[in-house]
Amino acid sequence: MNKLKFAQLGMLMVMLFTVSGCWDHEYLKDINLAYSVAFDLSEDGNILETVEIIVPAESEQSSPKNEIHHSTGLTPRNASTNMRNIIRGNMRFIKFGVQMVGTELAKKGLKTVLDVNFRDPSNPTADPRFVVADGLASDIISKKLVGEIKIGEFLQQKIRSLERMGIFYPPETINSVFLATTNPGKDFVLPYLGIENEEVVAKGVALFDDEYFTGTLDTNQSTLLVLMSGEMGDNARMTRKLHITEPYLVQGDISFNLAKKKPKRKFKIHVHRNGEVSVDLHLKTYAVIEEFTGDQQLKVEILPDIQKRLSEMLTEEADSIISTLKQSNCDLFGVGRHLIAYHNKLWQTKNWDEEYRTLQFNTTIDVEIISTGVLI
Template sequence: MKKILTVLPVLLLLTGCWDQAMLNQTKLITAGGFDYTKDGKVLTTAAVPQSVAAEAGKGNIVNQIFSASGNTARQSRLRLDRRVAERLDASKNQIILFGEDAAKKDIYQLLDVFYRDPKSALNAKLAVAKGKASDVISTRFEEPKMSSGVGEYLRDSIISAEESATVPKENIQTVCPVMFDPGQDFALPYLEPLKKTVSIRGVALFHEHKMVGTIREPLSVTYTMLTGEKHTIAMNTTKKIFKNKKPELMNYVTIKVKKNKRSFDVDVTPEGKVSAEIKLKMKVIVTEYPSDNLGTPGEVENVEKRLSKKLTKDAQKVIVKLQKMNSDPFGVGRHVMAYHYPVWEKLNWKEVYPKIDFKASIDVDVIGHGIIE
């Protein structure tokens, strides 16, 4: 008993602080960016919000931007740490940006560090920036003066793009298994920095670990629909369904998708020929239709028909683009692998995918037209 009584306080006093991570002695990274320098080194840029006033709630947030280069992502982080007072911590990171050049090289090499660290923020968004990631992060944006910094601003921009179905929902964790899947690829939001704002321009498509191309904004909504996203808060799209009405805006209709049902078929003929087809059945609400008179008989059917035609055309465009880029985000390869493994084993998917017969069709059903007819 005496032994225990002496050992206990000694143990308590001797523990020290070897694994402590004090909140008030850390600098939280809220946004991180990766680029390559001209001599091939990794350039890491990090935004660290620093609250100025102590009064909670009224705190004015000042973003500090640090950057450092190193041979690897981790080395550049370590060098970054040396330039910053207190310890840098990425566990509350909101977004990781890749410069377009870096994304075209290989993003896994840069992400590796996040998958190894148990404390890393796996729910951080990933995005590809047009130009350099460091430029986007160090931009003095108009909005973040009010909120808590670049990281939150960029993350919220992406979330709002996800809600409008412009980009698919992805983060560090969701991308990981797909990245290593030979039968499937993924797409990330593609940002373009404007002077004082940032604009989500569409999606950047990947093949394996490399970015292979982009699908720009109105078409990227169709892309998100094709992924089978059931419905988001505001899956809106505006389509031109007439050609010669005057003024020009009379040609357009805006719809909001309420329900999106996808059937995805992959067929393999006995000879080993792969064909795929995506069929979407969408229930939509017309949210804008300047031509009006949706109440007249046949008008709704007319709109439905034209919309279906237009959307099918768009979908086909998306698929052609994807096949050209050799990016397979819908997982045709995964289907082949799962249901026709002997065929899959014989195929060199990288070469076969761009040539397969891949069709898409979208069938629109208007179920509402707002509170007026």
């Protein structure tokens, strides 16, 4: 009995020390972290990969530095392999924060750059933000530093702040984008960044049909779009020109925030007898007025008129957003998903790509001013 025990222990020890090859050993200090990565379509149709690599700092006091590298390949994996020939050390994607895709590649579909990143067990998927760049994504990464901040960190902070501002919401991560591309009845939008005057700016959102980039909306529209899709960031600030003549004269620029109280959203999909589908989207929003540049004082009596005017303006804007969505064939609201779930037989008969373009949307947006803040 005891002999057996010792034999066991001995075997275990022998096993431990002979076998200690540490196969999956990957020491933290040897990792060169790829923090942001951009994929573009190169001129010859290959994948152009641009990576920002964080080089560990030499001591605790100094902060890490970054390097930008480019490589090309037939597939993202291939490009990464080629990249490893270029850079020193062990490039790993285990903590990367931002993945960007250039316009041209996005038009050819996201699956090529998504699949491998989603499936590789060592890659994170819940956190990295997915962004579409206007033009070449590598141009943005190649800026290397914005002020003192490394580009990847800058991009991540920027996207997070834009998410809080409600310009893109909910956050689109590798995970959510992958799920969205594989969901037949629902499409998605992605943050759309570009370079203007040497600065990286938010240009609105990129609309996607299935996995293909099909259109864009500007930042004003995207703020409203977030609310229309039933989401809400911390803020939804808008500024509009106000011009009312009757019964009072109110003229000036008005800034208001629609995300201080959760809007009430009524979203109904009607399926008629003849198989026609129509969608009602009613949004009741609550505005907090933050700025008004006109000469008039915002008295309680004129608020209803302002409300009415704003509602009209926003409804009009919503209509134009919807028509852009339809043109781009971007089923952001998941009408198709609803049909699959509740009207499956009908769905089987439909050619949704065609039908969606002609889908009837009844959209209204109501604005109710709940506070005028410091202005009265």
